[in-house]
Amino acid sequence: MLQSYMQGFAIGMSLIMAIGAQNAFVLKQGLKKQYVFWICMVCIASDSILILMGVLGFSKIMQTNPELVEWAKYLGATFLFFYGAQHFYKAFTATTHLLPSEKDESKLLKMVLICLALTWLNPHVYLDTVVLIGSISTQFEHAKLQFALGAITASWIFFFALGFGARFLLPIFRSAKSWKILDFIIGLVMWGIATSLIV
Template sequence: MTASSAALAALSGLGFGLSLIVAIGAQNAFVLRHGVRGQHVLPVVAVCAVSDIVLIAAGVAGFGAVVESFPAIVTVARYAGAVFLIGYALLAARRAFGSAAMIADAAGTSVAVGASVLTCLALTWLNPHVYLDTVVLLGSFATTYASGERWFLAGGAMVASVVWFLALGYGARRLSPLFARPRAWRVLDSLIAVVMFALALGLLFA
């Protein structure tokens, strides 16, 4: 293995990782909302990034073959994830269609860090697309590289995840002046509710 082939594998992992993670989804919407509020951003970002690192490592190590051999793992995650997403969507819809006073209160109310972390863990690990994309798809992609290059590929994908979640969580804080108005929160929570419902339906009828 040469230095150029290792660098190419790392860059491929970086690009591949970004293509999987940069999309509107439950996890990104959750990070965005916490980033805008400036609340527990580091713990939430850390949960997302560390979870991705673990899943990427599992995929490159060959756990994707285990998931393919036991599809019941994905099935259980699919239905559990759908139920959780529907519940989260209902909460977002309730916030969106509440009174202006309720919206302002929800936007300013402090949530315990433990609750934020547990919710983030559920949004991450109960999402079967995480296993299909990060573990199976990336794991399969890694098999096209020589054994010595696969971990450079994994490293690139891990860096992509860390950079993305840091940028999303801390970059969202720049939007806080916009969200000084209740209407902005109403729009954001409406979008979150729609995304969550759509993802839940996608899981139930996939």
């Protein structure tokens, strides 16, 4: 049982650590110290649901209905292009950069909706959590739940470490230039993922 849990944890951590749209968003919110707990909880809850869906057999539905992934692919690419464009705009606009000492007027609901969109409109999330983890879980016929809990634990640890650990990078982000560079990098990540979805 413990072995199944640890293997689920290792696989979950290896998949979640890849640089992606969701992680970039959590990092930026952590740097801004804005709704970090709630953003992390949205990511964790989403991952937990997707992992359980995969382990409980939803991966078979997705494999037999590839059009579901296709719809998510184009919706996700459209959203990522738009979101990436916003970051490029911020990167080249001197008046819109948030310094750590400044207030951000963005509302919690808006941030949560963006986080949900970055998560649920990204087909890679389904392929990693539902299909891949769901497929691997079939090797643990009598310990699927433990395997799933291991992967979910990895999600909890990673997102809270990323969100709340980002504040240790704040000395680097005391200047507007650093925020411009971050926005530019996030824009590249968003557009890179969007391009990979439709090419």
